[in-house]
Amino acid sequence: MNGTQIALLAVGIVFTVDAVLLLGLITLKAVHRQRMESHDQRRSAFLGVLSRRVSFPLHTDYIDPKVVNDGAFLDAVIDLRNTMAGPEIETLAGIIDRYGLVKQQAARLRSRFPLGRRLRAAVVLAEMGDESSAPVLIEFLDDREPEVRIQCARGLGRMHHTPAIDAIIERFGQESPWVRSRFADTLVGFGAGAVWSLLAYVRVNHDHDEGNEAVIEAIRILGIIGERDVGPALIDLLHRFRDPELKIAAIDALGYIGGPMAVTPLIGFLDADDWRIRNKAAHSLGEIGDPLANDALRRGLEDANWWVRRSSAAALAGLSEGLEVLHQALHSGDLFARDAAAEALADCGELGRAREREEQGQATDADRQLLGFMTEGALVP
Amino acid sequence: MSEAKKVLVADDSEAVTTLLVTALEMAGYEVTIAKNGNDAYEMGKTGSFDLALLDHLMPGLLGIEVIARWQADGYEIPVIMLSGVDDERTIVDSLDLGAVDFVRKPFRLPELMARIRQRLRD
Amino acid sequence: MILDVLRWVGYGIITYFILMQLYLIFLGLMSAVAMRRTHHLNRFGRVGDMLSSQTSPPVSIVIPAYNEAMGIIESVRSMSIVGYPRFEIVVTNDGSTDETLQRLIDGFKLERVRIPYRPDIPTAPVRAIYRGRGSVDITVIDKENGGRADALNAGINAARYPYALCTDADVILDAKCLVSAMRRVVEDRQRTIAVGGNIRPLNGSKVELGHLIRSEVPKRLVPRMQVLEYVRTFLASRPAWSRMDALPLVSGAFGIWKRSAVIAVGGFTTGHMGEDMDLTMRLHRYHIDNKIPYRIVYEPSAVIWTEVPDTLRVLKRQRIRWHRGLMTAVRDFLPMTFNPKYGKVGMVTWAAMFLFEFLAPIIEFTGWFLIPLAFLLGALNVANLVAMLGLALGVGLMSSLLALLLDESFGYFNGPADTARLVVMAFIENLGLRQLTVAWRIRAIIGGKSTRTWGNMERKGVANLGLEG
Numbered sequence: 001m002n003g004t005q006i007a008l009l010a011v012g013i014v015f016t017v018d019a020v021l022l023l024g025l026i027t028l029k030a031v032h033r034q035r036m037e038s039h040d041q042r043r044s045a046f047l048g049v050l051s052r053r054v055s056f057p058l059h060t061d062y063i064d065p066k067v068v069n070d071g072a073f074l075d076a077v078i079d080l081r082n083t084m085a086g087p088e089i090e091t092l093a094g095i096i097d098r099y100g101l102v103k104q105q106a107a108r109l110r111s112r113f114p115l116g117r118r119l120r121a122a123v124v125l126a127e128m129g130d131e132s133s134a135p136v137l138i139e140f141l142d143d144r145e146p147e148v149r150i151q152c153a154r155g156l157g158r159m160h161h162t163p164a165i166d167a168i169i170e171r172f173g174q175e176s177p178w179v180r181s182r183f184a185d186t187l188v189g190f191g192a193g194a195v196w197s198l199l200a201y202v203r204v205n206h207d208h209d210e211g212n213e214a215v216i217e218a219i220r221i222l223g224i225i226g227e228r229d230v231g232p233a234l235i236d237l238l239h240r241f242r243d244p245e246l247k248i249a250a251i252d253a254l255g256y257i258g259g260p261m262a263v264t265p266l267i268g269f270l271d272a273d274d275w276r277i278r279n280k281a282a283h284s285l286g287e288i289g290d291p292l293a294n295d296a297l298r299r300g301l302e303d304a305n306w307w308v309r310r311s312s313a314a315a316l317a318g319l320s321e322g323l324e325v326l327h328q329a330l331h332s333g334d335l336f337a338r339d340a341a342a343e344a345l346a347d348c349g350e351l352g353r354a355r356e357r358e359e360q361g362q363a364t365d366a367d368r369q370l371l372g373f374m375t376e377g378a379l380v381p
Numbered sequence: 382m383s384e385a386k387k388v389l390v391a392d393d394s395e396a397v398t399t400l401l402v403t404a405l406e407m408a409g410y411e412v413t414i415a416k417n418g419n420d421a422y423e424m425g426k427t428g429s430f431d432l433a434l435l436d437h438l439m440p441g442l443l444g445i446e447v448i449a450r451w452q453a454d455g456y457e458i459p460v461i462m463l464s465g466v467d468d469e470r471t472i473v474d475s476l477d478l479g480a481v482d483f484v485r486k487p488f489r490l491p492e493l494m495a496r497i498r499q500r501l502r503d
Numbered sequence: 504m505i506l507d508v509l510r511w512v513g514y515g516i517i518t519y520f521i522l523m524q525l526y527l528i529f530l531g532l533m534s535a536v537a538m539r540r541t542h543h544l545n546r547f548g549r550v551g552d553m554l555s556s557q558t559s560p561p562v563s564i565v566i567p568a569y570n571e572a573m574g575i576i577e578s579v580r581s582m583s584i585v586g587y588p589r590f591e592i593v594v595t596n597d598g599s600t601d602e603t604l605q606r607l608i609d610g611f612k613l614e615r616v617r618i619p620y621r622p623d624i625p626t627a628p629v630r631a632i633y634r635g636r637g638s639v640d641i642t643v644i645d646k647e648n649g650g651r652a653d654a655l656n657a658g659i660n661a662a663r664y665p666y667a668l669c670t671d672a673d674v675i676l677d678a679k680c681l682v683s684a685m686r687r688v689v690e691d692r693q694r695t696i697a698v699g700g701n702i703r704p705l706n707g708s709k710v711e712l713g714h715l716i717r718s719e720v721p722k723r724l725v726p727r728m729q730v731l732e733y734v735r736t737f738l739a740s741r742p743a744w745s746r747m748d749a750l751p752l753v754s755g756a757f758g759i760w761k762r763s764a765v766i767a768v769g770g771f772t773t774g775h776m777g778e779d780m781d782l783t784m785r786l787h788r789y790h791i792d793n794k795i796p797y798r799i800v801y802e803p804s805a806v807i808w809t810e811v812p813d814t815l816r817v818l819k820r821q822r823i824r825w826h827r828g829l830m831t832a833v834r835d836f837l838p839m840t841f842n843p844k845y846g847k848v849g850m851v852t853w854a855a856m857f858l859f860e861f862l863a864p865i866i867e868f869t870g871w872f873l874i875p876l877a878f879l880l881g882a883l884n885v886a887n888l889v890a891m892l893g894l895a896l897g898v899g900l901m902s903s904l905l906a907l908l909l910d911e912s913f914g915y916f917n918g919p920a921d922t923a924r925l926v927v928m929a930f931i932e933n934l935g936l937r938q939l940t941v942a943w944r945i946r947a948i949i950g951g952k953s954t955r956t957w958g959n960m961e962r963k964g965v966a967n968l969g970l971e972g
Contacts, residue, residue: 007890014897021904022926028911029919047396051403055490079396086489116543147544178690185556224557349636352614419711440678441714443584470638 039072046076053095054080054088068099077101078127096130106136115145122148126155134161141167149175150182157186165194169201173214184217188224195227199234206241216249223253231259238265248280255284263288267296275305282308286315291322298325301337309336313344323350327366330373342373385411386501389428391421391447392436392463397486401434404494410501418442422450430458432500435480437464437471445471448478459500463488509877516870517891523859524898527739531905534742538803538913545683545804559685560692561589562759563662564670567654568594571672572601576610578672581714583639587681591640593658594672598627598648607643611635620644624656624770632661651755652771652778659765667765669758670807675705675715676757677806684759684805694798696764696786699750700757700805701737704730706813715808720921724928725818728936729811731903731928738803738913739906745801749847751787751856753799755779757807764790764797777828784836787848803913819943826864826947833861864944896933903929 049061067073081092096102101124108121122140125133137152141164149171156164168183175183187194198218205215222230231254238250251269254262266288269281282300285293293315300312313329316322329341345351354367363371388410390401398414405412413428415421419441425433437444448460462475465486472483481500484493564582568575579592596604607613613633620629627649635641644657659667666688668681684698706729707721721727744750753760758779765771768785771778783799790797812818833840833856840857842849877883907925 004884004886004890007887007894011890011893011897014894014901018897018900018904021901021908025904025908025911025922025926028908029922032911033919044395044399047399048403051400054400055404055407076396079394080400083394083397083400083487084490085487086491088490115540116546119543120546176690177692181556181558181689184558188557220558346616349614349616351616417716419714419716438586441711441716474638 039075042070042072043076043079046070046073047080050076050080050092050095054084054091057091063095063099065099068101068104074101074124078124081128093130096128097132101128102130102133102136106133109136109140109148118145119147119151122151122155126151126158129155129159131159131161134159134164137161138164138167141171146176146179150179153183153186157189160190160193162190162193165190165197169194169197169218172201172218173205173211175214177213180214180217184221187221191225192227195222195225195230198222199230199237203237206237206243206246212243212246216245219246219249219253223249223256226256226258228257228259231257231262235262235265244274244277247274248276251277251280251284255280255287258288260290263290263292267293270296270300275303275308278303278305278308279311282311282315286311286318289319291320294319294322294325297322298329301329301332301340302334306336309340310343313340314347316341317344317348317350326350327370330369338373342370345370385409386431387411387413387428388497388501389413389415389421389424389430389433389458391415391418391433391439391444393417393439394436397436397463400490404490405497408494408498410497416440418444418447422447425451425456425458426454432497433458433460434463434497435460436486437462437475445475445478448475448480452479461496461500463493506877506880506882509873509880509882513870513874513877513883514887514891516866516874517895519866520863520895521891521898523863524895524902526855526859527735527902528898528905530743531739531902531909533746534739535905535909535912537742537746538738538909541803542913556588558689559588559682560666560688561591561664562587562666562668562681562685563658563664563762564590564592564668565655565658565662566592566594566670566672567597567651567658568599568603568672569597569648569651569654570599570601570603572599572603572606575603575672576606578674579607579611579639579641582670582676583641585676585681586678587685589664590668590681591642591663593642593644593662595644595646595654595658597646597650597654604643604645608633611639611641611643612637613641613643620661622657623660623766626653626657626660629657650773652773652775655778656770656773659760659762659770662762665762667760667762669755669760671756671809673810674756675710675808677715677808680757680805680807684757684802687800687802688759688761691798694796695800696761696790696797697753697783697799698759698805699741699745699753699799699801700759700807701741701801701803702733702754702756703737703806703808704733704811705808706730706811708808718808719918720924723813724936725815726811726813727924727928728932729818731906731925731932733811734910734925735903735906738909739902741801742803744852745799747847747851748798749852750799750801751783751848751852752780753783753801756809757805775828775831776824777832780828780832781835784832784839784848784853787845788836788839791845791848815939819939822940822943823947826944829856829861830948833857864941865948867941868945899933900929 046067049063052061077092077096081089084092105121105124109118109125111118125137134156137155140152141149143149143152153168156168165187168186172180172183187198198221202215202218206212222234234250234254234257238247241247241250251266254266263285266281266285269277272278272281278300282297285297297312297316301309303309303312313326316325326341326345329337332338332341351370354363354370357363357367358371388405390398390405390412391414392398393416402412402414413424413430415424417440421433421435421439422442425447435444435447442450444462444464451458460480461482461484462480463484463486464471475483482496484496566579566582571578575594579594582592594607596607612635614636615631616634620632627647629644629646631645633643633645642661644661646654646657655669666685670676680700684700687698688695703718704721704726705715706726708718709716720730741750755778764786765782768782768789772781775781786797786799812821836853839845839849839853841854845853874883878888904926907922907929911922
């Protein structure tokens with residue numbers, strides 16, 4: 001064959017492939033449409049039947065057992081489950097039980113592949129929220145696919161299956177950051193029930209030389225859950241931490257956990273060597289809002305570090321009698337303290353309110369001082 | 382003989398609308414469905430409803446925006462906000478704007494029905 | 504002798520285009536593989552979980568605004584309801600000459616505050632800073648005009664959170680776009696410094712009261728051609744680039760940037776007509792030079808919608824601007840091109856950008872003259888010529904069809920009529936529209952007076968799309 005013939009052959013092949021692709025596109029489009037419409041129709045029908053059952057349990061629309069293989073039926077069950085919170089869940093649970101949905105999905109989860117099907121089974125189990133699926137979900141917390149593990153944890157969290165808490169925390173340290181953060185969400189969902197296990201985890205694992213991210217995350221979760229009872233134990237651990245990052249995380253968490261027991265130790269940390277610790281301590285004292293901290297925070301306004309000054313001032317702005325402290329600080333001999341106080345007063349809206357009062361002719365002395373201190377249009381670099 | 386009370390249900394989740402339609406119709410009310418905020422707003426203007434159940438997060442206008450626009454246009458439709466978004470700001474905003482009640486999703490059906498019956502009794 | 508040269512050059516030019524399309528097909532196949540996995544996760548992985556997560560990193564949405572008085576309130580309000588647990592909005596009023604600032608003040612109950620503005624990135628002077636007192640967490644920076652890049656830099660300076668979503672005022676965000684993009688960040692918090700999003704033309708779609716109701720392929724040819732272009736690049740190129748860890752461009756219309764990384768390289772370059780491509784490449788260079796582990800990824804399910812030029816005139820200005828931006832970038836990053844030190848970015852994607860995106864119009868333009876000349880002089884065989892042109896056309900069609908297939912498998916955006924229109928477009932764009940874009944890019948290369956960047960359509964931050972053929 002000469003060159004021209006080869007070229008023409010190539011053209012023929014290429015255009016054939018094009019035709020195949022075009023055909024594929026048209027078919028795919030048509031199939032998609034048809035499948036989606038049919039799926040939606042069936043789902044609507046199932047929603048109708050299930051709604052009637054749930055509203056009037058004596059209603060006896062017949063549901064063919066074969067529907068368990070229909071994705072539309074599963075979707076309907078899950079969607080309905082997600083909208084309900086009351087006794088009607090019992091009816092739905094009864095249906096799930098009678099039609100063996102949990103067993104069926106568990107079987108799919110156990111199959112080797114494909115990933116899509118297994119993941120969908122995990123999601124379905126997670127969202128059906130049926131207690132009977134708990135053992136399966138715990139088993140698959142060790143699945144090789146991270147997204148499956150995430151869904152299993154999620155499901156256990158949604159049904160508040162407290163025995164799973166320890167299982168999840170055990171695996172916390174070995175997981176990648178993404179999975180760990182999703183586990184963290186689940187643990188937050190468990191709420192107060194998870195705090196003692198989390199604390200135990202921190203207690204056991206904090207003394208490692210490196211790789212403390214998991215422990216830091218656990219401490220953060222304690223802060224988000226905000227269970228006050230755990231405060232004293234955390235404070236105790238705080239003094240034992242070697243890694244400054246852990247200290248910072250714990251101080252941060254204490255800001256949200258709060259409690260009168262936390263204030264004094266936090267005030268102590270305002271004298272730490274590490275500016276980040278002082279900064280966090282100031283921030284957390286602001287979160288807790290106990291005026292006991294006013295004096296210490298006042299001293300914080302004169303800290304050598306800009307961040308610490310700023311946090312101290314911001315904390316004072318939120319405390320009762322803190323605003324007075326800030327106004328007084330405007331007269332401080334320390335330039336930085338004056339500046340920090342002024343910024344905080346502006347940030348918290350005090351400056352704006354002072355301006356308003358001045359416009360209405362109701363400015364107080366403090367207002368006038370504040371306004372006099374601010375330079376219009378000048379911005380601090 | 383009184384007419385059936387008319388209820389507007391607006392939610393993009395078909396599960397919610399189906400469940401509510403089933404329960405409400407069985408209770409003897411006349412129900413109309415909207416799947417997004419824009420439709421809800423339009424229907425509210427023309428439908429003379431006795432009560433509206435609005436979701437917050439919908440395609441198109443948000444539940445809050447629908448209430449605001451109805452108010453601005455002068456339509457007085459009692460609204461029960463139904464929302465999975467349960468941050469305080471949304472609740473406060475919706476009640477400020479004129480919603481008469483706020484029910485969190487997922488909701489307890491008997492409780493929701495009781496509140497609806499109470500609203501529609503007056 | 505001359506005839507031989509002409510013959511080789513003539514066939515060479517056509518072969519060049521065939522190779523370019525083969526490269527695109529290769530990218531398309533790789534994109535298919537890359538998206539298949541994330542497709543499962545998107546369909547079943549419940550990305551929406553992150554919506555209620557308190558562990559999601561907070562984001563600052565940074566919006567530059569110049570003379571946007573007409574729609575700025577609606578835009579900001581529509582952004583304020585994007586699904587995400589914690590975020591703030593930072594609008595930079597870039598010295599607008601209309602009432603943009605006043606509208607913002609009135610619409611969001613803004614109050615002037617004295618907040619330290621730390622110019623980590625130097626910008627044009629900032630006149631004032633405002634904070635909102637209502638339910639939307641909004642900060643407005645009022646500054647002197649400096650261009651889009653400068654406005655973005657100011658917004659980034661003022662942003663409170665570690666990640667900044669840089670976008671434009673008239674973009675419509677899909678409800679899940681922020682969650683989808685930030686998911687990529689959370690996957691690898693340490694290394695991820697930027698995430699690019701998927702941009703679709705809004706033209707022709709049904710928008711009501713500031714919300715997208717239904718997407719439709721535009722009726723006019725000019726925007727319709729762009730729909731095809733955008734599908735080709737955002738579905739068939741970028742996923743592959745991202746998978747290779749060599750994404751050369753995070754679009755200005757939707758980019759999540761790690762604040763500290765952006766500040767480290769000095770922010771967006773002002774006056775550059777392709778500032779997003781420039782920043783992305785500088786981030787690559789900086790992290791590779793300094794041996795800092797990093798990654799820049801693309802997320803196909805982070806979808807946003809934006810208006811694209813509706814007429815040839817506006818399109819021309821846009822394409823000239825893009826190409827000038829590309830030219831500047833090619834010059835700036837020449838040392839990285841084909842440089843193995845820069846890994847796949849230098850050896851594959853940027854090399855391809857240089858080879859296929861930058862050189863293509865020059866080569867094609869040359870071909871317009873050379874090939875007919877060669878043919879007339881008898882250097883080219885009719886059958887061969889037809890065959891090769893046919894091949895080029897066929898392979899070009901293949902890459903378009905592949906892209907449309909990917910859109911169908913992973914996008915579900917268009918109805919059957921829409922897809923049909925796009926297929927037809929793939930044929931007819933070769934009948935002149937594409938050639939026009941080539942002519943415009945030659946115009947850009949020749950130079951002359953460059954248009955001001957801050958105008959109606961020009962301020963679009965979507966820089967070069969990458970290979971368009």
